[in-house]
Amino acid sequence: MPGWQILVATLAAYALGCIASAYYLVRVVKGQDIRTLGSGNVGGRNAGRVLGRAGFAAVAVLDALKGLLAVMLARYLGVGGWGLLPVMLAAVAGHIWPAQLGFRGGKGIATMVGALLAYNYVIPLLLAGMVLALLALLRSFTLAGMLAIGLLPLLALALGYPADTVVALVLLAALAIYAHRHNLLARLRPASGRA
Secondary structure (H helix, E strand, O other): OOHHHHHHHHHHHHHHHOOOHHHHHHHHHHOOOHHHOOOOOOOHHHHHHHHOHHHHHHHHHHHHHHHHHHHHHHHHOOOOHHHHHHHHHHHHHHHHOOHHHOOOOOOOHHHHHHHHHHHOOHHHHHHHHHHHHHHHHHOOHHHHHHHHHHHHHHHHHHOOOOHHHHHHHHHHHHHHHHHOHHHHHHHHHHHHHHO
């Protein structure tokens, strides 16, 4: 596979990831900068705080489309297998660190799910099932989501997925957990304080 195809697909994925849906939607609807509102995060949950459920849903769909389109474009260019790893990572990284917003973006979950939908639609279904099961136990969407994302590579390995898929899931999980590190620490501190 020619390297230029992977390079073009990766750069395009980062550019797509940089389209901060929450930022632009709040700008259009409210005329304000979402980074100064709510939690200050440029993502769906904060858009929901500012614009309500419709705003959350719109941002979630638009952010997922970024990841979906990035992988679809890469496949159109003939990129596959290991070549899709930098593409998916670039799309999520663009969402987390958009250049035009001073590298201050969202947490990347919707973009990651969109990329995985185009990569292998069964994987997001497995992820959703794990989140629901863990949510019943942990009663925290953040903890359930992050634990499910962290366990997803192990599940893929157990189910016999190829090495490139397992590595992609490991790297995406690392990005997602890193982006959520402050939320996770905030959730875990009260629990440790009560122990």
